[in-house]
Amino acid sequence: MRETIFTNFPLILVILTAVTGIIWLIDALLFKRRRNKPEDPILVDYAKSFFPVLLIVLVLRSFIFEPFRIPSGSMIPTLLIGDFILVSKFSYGLRLPVVHTKILETGAPVRGDVAVFRFPSNPRQDFIKRVVGLPGDTIAYRNKILYVNGEEALISGGETYKREGSDDIKPRETRQRYQEQLGDVSHDILLASESTGSIERVWEVPEGHYFMVGDNRDNSLDSRSWGFVPEENLVGRAKYVWMHWSDGILWSRLGNKIE
Numbered sequence: 001m002r003e004t005i006f007t008n009f010p011l012i013l014v015i016l017t018a019v020t021g022i023i024w025l026i027d028a029l030l031f032k033r034r035r036n037k038p039e040d041p042i043l044v045d046y047a048k049s050f051f052p053v054l055l056i057v058l059v060l061r062s063f064i065f066e067p068f069r070i071p072s073g074s075m076i077p078t079l080l081i082g083d084f085i086l087v088s089k090f091s092y093g094l095r096l097p098v099v100h101t102k103i104l105e106t107g108a109p110v111r112g113d114v115a116v117f118r119f120p121s122n123p124r125q126d127f128i129k130r131v132v133g134l135p136g137d138t139i140a141y142r143n144k145i146l147y148v149n150g151e152e153a154l155i156s157g158g159e160t161y162k163r164e165g166s167d168d169i170k171p172r173e174t175r176q177r178y179q180e181q182l183g184d185v186s187h188d189i190l191l192a193s194e195s196t197g198s199i200e201r202v203w204e205v206p207e208g209h210y211f212m213v214g215d216n217r218d219n220s221l222d223s224r225s226w227g228f229v230p231e232e233n234l235v236g237r238a239k240y241v242w243m244h245w246s247d248g249i250l251w252s253r254l255g256n257k258i259e
Contacts, residue, residue: 010097013061017054023047062097063089066236068116068126074214074221075128077177077188078114079238080164082246083253085128087116091237100232109134109210109234111148112185114258116235117212121226128238129222132182133203133211135231141224142200144191144217146182154181161190164250175216187259192218203228210234 027044040048061067070083079085089095092115094104100118109115109131119125132146133139140147147153161175175190201224205211209228214220223229244253 010062013054013058014097017051017058020047020051020054024051058097061089063094065089065239067242068128068238070128073219074216075114075130076175076190076216076219077161077164078130078215078258079128079241080244080246080250080253082244082250083241084243084245085238085258086240086242087236088239089236092234102232108231109237110185111183112187114238115210115212116238117210117229118233118235120229120233123233126235127212129212129214129220130182130187131210132213133205133223133228135205135207135209137205137211138202139205139211139223140200140202146180146213148182155179155189156181164252185259188215190216190218 023044024047027040027047032040039045065086066089068085068087070079070081070085073081090106091113092109093102093106095102111131111134113131114128115131116126116128119127133148138149140150145152145155155178157178158176161177174193176193178189178191179186180189203211203223205228208231210231211223212229213222213224238258240258241253241256244250
């Protein structure tokens with residue numbers, strides 16, 4: 001289940017920035033003084049115009065915030081289909097674009113974070129889930145309840161979920177909305193009324209890996225089915241919804257902090 005639509009935009013952005021910068025530099029060092037006319041050739045003029053803009057976008061997107069769009073419902077009710085979110089790229093360490101090599105340690109995921117990561121089986125796809133298990137943790141899932149190191153993640157509430165915006169819930173299906181306490185983080189989850197409790201499963205999270213689970217618990221392909229996320233696959237922490245567009249703008253979503 002793909003969580004963001006993949007494009008090779010980082011590579012394209014790096015190439016365009018490098019090409020425009022090189023054209024500008026070569027012209028400044030080799031050709032500018034030899035020209036009789038004060039006007040720059042059109043190619044150089046375009047390079048000088050676009051290089052600063054591309055460089056700013058590259059730095060902001062690679063090291064500060066990166067925008068993503070949510071196309072699936074695995075994180076409902078926290079994130080809706082059509083949410084446009086900002087992801088903090090400096091929360092889990094600064095990484096070089098394209099190659100993803102970490103160059104500066106700035107932090108690590110905390111239990112309860114909503115994190116974007118590159119899917120372990122296909123790093124060309126970006127997924128978004130909630131961090132449930134940290135390195136060394138024991139995670140269990142039994143009868144729709146999470147257990148972290150033997151302690152139950154308490155849930156409360158249980159009102160019928162009122163649909164907001166677009167979702168992938170079938171018309172005859174109903175979801176119950178609960179509040180789950182995951183460490184120090186309280187957040188909402190959805191459980192399907194139609195599905196039964198699950199057989200107990202237990203996972204030991206390896207060092208350098210994380211266990212990720214969707215908030216729409218009965219409609220999420222996550223670590224319960226495909227395993228752990230290596231630290232090097234982390235992209236950043238989801239921070240804000242900056243816009244929502246599905247059948248139109250949902251104004252109540254704009255500027256919402258992601259908890």
